Amino acid sequence: MIAVVLVASALILLVGYLMAISSKDLVRLLISLELMFGAVFLALFPLFSIPEITATAFGIAVLAIFTSGGELMILITSLIVLDKQIRSISTDEITAGGDEA
Amino acid sequence: MDLVTSSLLVMCAFAVLTSFAALLSKDNFYSALYMSITLLVIAGVYALYNVQPVFVLIAFVFVGAVGAVTVVLAASYRYVRPQLNLNFVWAIPVAITMAVLAYTLYSYVRYGVNIAYSETVMLNFARHYTVLALLFISLSILLMMSVVKFIRRESV
Secondary structure, eight states, X not given: OHHHHHHHHHHHHHHHHHHHHHOSBHHHHHHHHHHHHHXXXXXXXXXXXXXXXXXXXXXXXXXXXXXXXHHHHHHHHHXXXXXXXXXXXXXXXXXXXXXXX | OOHHHHHHHHHHHHHHHHHHXXXXXXXXXXXXXXXXXXHHHHHHHHHHXXXXXXXXXXXXXXXXXXXXXXXXXXXXXXXXXXXXXXOHHHHHHHHHHHHHHHHHHHHHOOOOOOOOOOHHHHHHHXXXXXXXHHHHHHHHHHHHHHHHHHHHHHHO
């Protein structure tokens, strides 16, 4: 049954990747990142099956949730600032590496 | 197969289906809603096996805070694209990778779900990882302060 959880996690992760590649705007990119983090949370589930490392698994889960939450908060801020600066959230407007066009 | 195992299978299938719905939706708002449902179902998997703290962290912190902001942003910047938001050139290698990964995991991972979580885990965590918890709280406060400062500087 652990295999089913891991397969579901891998499928959600790949859907997140495909969504990030296909995204035309930053909101969709944000949604795809959250899906990827969701897949990571599901992949952590089997760690709770090992009695010796349950506390460590909980620590890893807390670490993953806090860091991913912080990362998404930064992306949300960037989205708002980008909209303020160029009045668009389209990924086509962003030049490579943040260089000026 | 007992009720808990059946529920796990249904929840995993539902999480994958809603993630596909988020991918295939043309509207960002519905896409964000489907994403929130996916994350809630993932949190529900932890609740199913009585790992309540992780359920609370995912459902309240991740879906409740970040997910809600994403839904609001998607509603604010709402526009429906006429065509599907899917890059078909990349869809083929992704589908092949999915098939290979699914076959490999299903063939070689033969363990059953035997969740060993108990109340003492939280006590052990609190005893051994106090510094880590303090670090996270400090990190969150610093992050929020820098974000507020950044927004204020941009608005001038």
